[in-house]
Amino acid sequence: MAEASRARTWLRRGLIAAPIALLAVLALTLGITLASPSRQLEAATTPALSLDMDGAAARLGEAVRLETISPEDPADFDPEPFLAFHALLERSYPKTHAALERQVIADYSLRYRWEGARPELPPVVLLAHMDVVPIAEPEAWTRPPFSGERVDEAGEAAVWGRGTMDDKGNLLAIFEAAEVLVAQGFVPERTIYLCFGHDEEVGGTGAQAIAASLVEDGVTNAALVYDEGTGVLQGLFPGLPERGMAMVALAEKGNIVVELRVEGEGGHGSTPPDQTAIGVLAAAIAKVEANPFPARLEGPFLHTFEYAGPEMDWPLRLVATNLWLFRPVLQAVLLGKPRTAAFVRTTTAVTVIEGGVKANVLPPRATARINHRVMIGETPEGVVDYLEAVIDDPRVEVEHTAGHGPSGVSPHEGQAFDIVARALRAVHPDVVVAPTLNVAGSDARYYEEVSEVIYRFSAFRLEDHDVARYHGVDERLRVSDYETMIQFYGHLIQASWD
Numbered sequence: 001m002a003e004a005s006r007a008r009t010w011l012r013r014g015l016i017a018a019p020i021a022l023l024a025v026l027a028l029t030l031g032i033t034l035a036s037p038s039r040q041l042e043a044a045t046t047p048a049l050s051l052d053m054d055g056a057a058a059r060l061g062e063a064v065r066l067e068t069i070s071p072e073d074p075a076d077f078d079p080e081p082f083l084a085f086h087a088l089l090e091r092s093y094p095k096t097h098a099a100l101e102r103q104v105i106a107d108y109s110l111r112y113r114w115e116g117a118r119p120e121l122p123p124v125v126l127l128a129h130m131d132v133v134p135i136a137e138p139e140a141w142t143r144p145p146f147s148g149e150r151v152d153e154a155g156e157a158a159v160w161g162r163g164t165m166d167d168k169g170n171l172l173a174i175f176e177a178a179e180v181l182v183a184q185g186f187v188p189e190r191t192i193y194l195c196f197g198h199d200e201e202v203g204g205t206g207a208q209a210i211a212a213s214l215v216e217d218g219v220t221n222a223a224l225v226y227d228e229g230t231g232v233l234q235g236l237f238p239g240l241p242e243r244g245m246a247m248v249a250l251a252e253k254g255n256i257v258v259e260l261r262v263e264g265e266g267g268h269g270s271t272p273p274d275q276t277a278i279g280v281l282a283a284a285i286a287k288v289e290a291n292p293f294p295a296r297l298e299g300p301f302l303h304t305f306e307y308a309g310p311e312m313d314w315p316l317r318l319v320a321t322n323l324w325l326f327r328p329v330l331q332a333v334l335l336g337k338p339r340t341a342a343f344v345r346t347t348t349a350v351t352v353i354e355g356g357v358k359a360n361v362l363p364p365r366a367t368a369r370i371n372h373r374v375m376i377g378e379t380p381e382g383v384v385d386y387l388e389a390v391i392d393d394p395r396v397e398v399e400h401t402a403g404h405g406p407s408g409v410s411p412h413e414g415q416a417f418d419i420v421a422r423a424l425r426a427v428h429p430d431v432v433v434a435p436t437l438n439v440a441g442s443d444a445r446y447y448e449e450v451s452e453v454i455y456r457f458s459a460f461r462l463e464d465h466d467v468a469r470y471h472g473v474d475e476r477l478r479v480s481d482y483e484t485m486i487q488f489y490g491h492l493i494q495a496s497w498d
């Protein structure tokens, strides 16, 4: 009897306490949301450049026509287009070439030094790369991939061709801005280095050599290193309907290849064991795919929500500004789409499989290669350990055969971040600027000895249908976006630092 009455008392108390607790949590989250100020800065007030966009688009087109391809097989490398590209830069930007000191590094990479009025201050380093990926399906393109043609369609002009987005657009935008500023007699406050690698798409030996040359010249404390990244994204997150996100990457994931190897017995197909090398390998691959790496919403991508949260619509604003409570919910939502899942976990893509020689012969060996994009805070060795544990089969050898771990992480606040954010706000007034993680790679990772402050972003709009153009078919850059990029570099170069 006493038991039952005690239980009733507890139940009664619970019925009263639960709604009170819920209300308290709701009030607390609401209070936090209302107290979360916008972290968006005022636009830079440095003057916009007066540009000749017809000329600029024509010069970009010319650059696209030079087929500066980084081939899969280094033996297929053709130096001619690279030398022609150097000459084109000199011809197109004579004033910049007269004012800046130029050095050829690693045969085809370029480094320029634009001396500042106060050369004793830590310099600024702007990066881009001149090489492009090969064309896998030329027949799938609407226009020839190296046409460099300017096309006006549906009221929108664009320069077409491989390299417009990745990365000749950025490279020439830097020159367009510099040429106008040099012509005006402008001298930057800090020395600016322009560094252009020639083989970003196949490992970046050029960037490595340029970075080493900077370190050798004592440049180990640059105020900012700035490289390509994603563009202004629309609709990646719900809750930011019209405005778009400029997500400036503080870090990039690692990119490694892991090989799984199984040695078989060989022999005739008439007397097979229960499982051949191919069967063992297949079972291992199935386990790997069934056990994705654990998700972790932290680091640079967590900062994305600190900046985006206060700008979001209700009720998502409540979620994004209260990650102390909602982080697991948000993490689950992000894991729902491959594009957002890539931000919170080491990804796994089984990309190559080989094995077997003949239908009536037992396979002497079977191998598979997996491409992992490695999360910040993890290592290639950790990935191998995880795979070994998941596969749990001594017949399967697991080896990290190529690639590198994740980069370091640059600060998500401070003067350099503010300067970049203000320059972006000047060219995209409505956009929400937020720090983030880059899920793809760039040359920037080689500059960690040059600076602790490395940011990655490309100042063009990147709509959903544009994403597949990267390394894909129908790459092209809107002239309006190209103008935005040039103006962005104009603000960045003219920025005055404390």
Ligand SMILES: [Zn+2]
Pocket (backbone or CB within 6 Å): 129, 166, 167, 200, 228
């Ligand atoms: Zn690139």
